[in-house]
Amino acid sequence: MARKPPPGSLDEDAWIEVIARMDEVYSKLVQDEIALEEKNVELEQSQQFIAGLLSSMSDVLLACDPQGRIEESNSALRTLVGRDEQSLSGSPAYVLLADPHSETQLRQTLASLRHPNASASLEVNFKDVNGAPVPVDVSCTVRSTGNGRFIGHVLVGRPLGELQHAYRQLHEAHEALKRTQQQLLHAEKMASLGRLVAGVAHELNNPISFVLANAHVLDSYGKRLQQYLQAVHGGESHASLQALRQQLRIDPLLSDLPSLIEGSMEGAQRTADIVSALKRFSAVDREALGEVDLNDVIERAIHWVCRGVAPDLQVHWQAVDTPPVRGNAGQLLQVLMNLMQKGVGEQWN
Known part of the structure; x- marks a missing residue:
């Protein structure tokens, strides 16, 4: 005959259910403890990361509550003012300033910044470790929670000396x-000029050689005229003068003089034009702007490039009617020559 359990006691099934519930609670406590440990590790890593960022910043940084009391600072600020973290925590940020004007500026700026994402910049004087004023360019930004509630300010600055x-x-x-x-x-201009030296030498050689040859002829003519004039002033007879005139070929000499003089002047003018063009090309100073005939500039560029770096280059160019443009003829000439020389160099390579 089965016995009844005494009043107030639990039967076996009830105990089993209690033990099972306790196991569940214990298992949940263990899981919560593991999760808490993981959160602690993550929090510690985040704190170390933030501390590393703060300590590596060269700019001074401090975070204040709505009343301007310091809640956080970095090593750059502590080094500048010569105070440790413990003495700074809870102190008004204004005690770090060197003069009343800076304090007034900072108070007014912080008082005006209350809305999320609001910011302002100002220049104030901090007191360094020796109490000397140090001008610092400070950027003030509002601190707020995720829902936009104002909780203080962040000040980031850099000494103006840096x-x-x-x-x-x-x-x-x-x-x-x-x-x-x-x-x-x-250097590029001089290099371009250097590449043209050979062509320029050839270009100058023609008129100079022509003038030099005419000068030798004129020298010979001068000696013959001098000999004839000495005979005239010496009182020679008319027959002797006529014979000497024919011997010295005075009449052909006189007819040849105008052409010799004209040719010499043309060669000299050609030489002067070449030298003037070279001076404009190699000038360092900017020339005055003026009206430029592009056809003339292009023809001069083709002429110098063909003479200097590509004597066998075949150029097909036809001038067109274009209105004058306002610019610098010498600089336009240099640009066109550089482009032509580059194109010729790439074609030969």
């Missing part, structure tokens, strides 16, 4: 770049 040094380096680099660019332009 900025001025960086600007000075940038300015020096820019000036050096401009000088290098001018040198490269001048």
Whole structure:
């Protein structure tokens, strides 16, 4: 005959159910503890990452609550003001400033920044470790929660001494770049001129040789005229003068003089034109702008390129009626010559 369990006691099935429930609760506690440990590890890694970022920043940084009390700072700020993290935490940010004007500026700026994403920039003086004022360019930004609630400000700044040094380096680099660019332009111009030397020498040789030959002839003619005039002034007889005139060929000499003089002047003018063109081409200073005939510039470029680097080059060019343009003839000539020389060089290579 089965016995009944005493009043107030649990039967076996109830105990089994209780134990099973306890196992579930314990298992859930273990899982929650594991998840909590993982969250702690992730939180620690995030804190280390943020601490590493703050310590590696060269700019000063501090985070303030809505009343302007410091909640967080980085090592650059602590090094600048000569205070540790513990002494800064909870202190008003205004105690770091070197003068009342800077404090007033910062108070007014922070008071005006209350809306999410609001920001402003200002220049204030911080007190360094020796109490000396250090001008700092500060950018102030509003801190807010995910739902947009205002919780304080973030101030990021850089001492203006570093900025001025960086600007000075940038300015020096820019000036050096401009000088290098001018040198490269001048070197390219001189290189183009150098490639044309052979053609220029040939171009100058023709009129100079012509003038030199005419000068030798004129020298001979001068000696003959001098001999004839000495005979005239010496009182020679008419028959002797006529014989000497025929001997020295004075009449053909006189008829030949105009053409010799004209040819010499033409050769000299041609030489002067070539030298003038070279001076315009090699000039470093900018010439004044004026009306330029493009046909004339193109013809001069073809002429110099053919004379200088490609004497056997066959050029098919036909001038067209174009209105004058306003520009610099010398610079346009140089550009066209560089393009032609590059095209000729690529064709030969």
